[in-house]
Amino acid sequence: MRIFAALPLPAEIQKAIHVWMSGWGSGQTGLKLVEEENLHITLVFFGELPLKSVEELQRLLGAFRFPCIPAALGKAGSFPPGGSPRVYYVDLETGGERVVLLQKKLVDAVSAVDYQRDRRDFKPHITCARVKKRGASGRLPAAEELQARSLQNLGFEFSSVVLFESRLSSSGPTYLPLTIVGLEPAG
Numbered sequence: 001m002r003i004f005a006a007l008p009l010p011a012e013i014q015k016a017i018h019v020w021m022s023g024w025g026s027g028q029t030g031l032k033l034v035e036e037e038n039l040h041i042t043l044v045f046f047g048e049l050p051l052k053s054v055e056e057l058q059r060l061l062g063a064f065r066f067p068c069i070p071a072a073l074g075k076a077g078s079f080p081p082g083g084s085p086r087v088y089y090v091d092l093e094t095g096g097e098r099v100v101l102l103q104k105k106l107v108d109a110v111s112a113v114d115y116q117r118d119r120r121d122f123k124p125h126i127t128c129a130r131v132k133k134r135g136a137s138g139r140l141p142a143a144e145e146l147q148a149r150s151l152q153n154l155g156f157e158f159s160s161v162v163l164f165e166s167r168l169s170s171s172g173p174t175y176l177p178l179t180i181v182g183l184e185p186a187g
Contacts, residue, residue: 004042092125
């Protein structure tokens with residue numbers, strides 16, 4: 001099973017991002033927009049895990065506690081920085097530090113599970129599109145161009161962590177929630 005833990009976005013935020021992205025792909029065969037319902041912040045990508053490890057993750061997540069996180073969307077950007085874009089994303093204007101803390105606590109909470117840890121520093125972001133083909137027809141947008149239609153300061157709250165199974169197909173991934181852990185109300 002292909003597994004990851006994520007912060008889902010409220011439906012109205014997914015919709016706002018999707019509308020914002022709607023003009024990106026016109027005439028660009030090499031740009032794959034993320035489906036509206038799949039927009040989220042990945043906290044931990046576990047990769048392929050056997051059922052026994054998934055069950056252990058579910059058990060450990062059942063005991064995980066963290067307060068809700070007020071957040072606001074930030075700027076658009078692309079990875080890698082300074083190179084030809086492979087991924088376009090939106091970061092967080094507010095709430096990013098709390099998301100980093102949540103991610104660290106989550107990694108600690110599931111440390112008993114054997115998986116390939118990501119050695120890169122965690123940078124909370126919402127992946128919006130991926131470049132699938134180099135030399136594709138049409139010009140890919142520069143991250144700076146995307147700021148003109150910015151979503152900055154659109155506020156919301158992260159209220160749960162979800163353990164997803166990702167099923168890949170030729171039409172794109174399907175994310176199936178396996179475990180939903182509600183975050184605690186602030187206060």
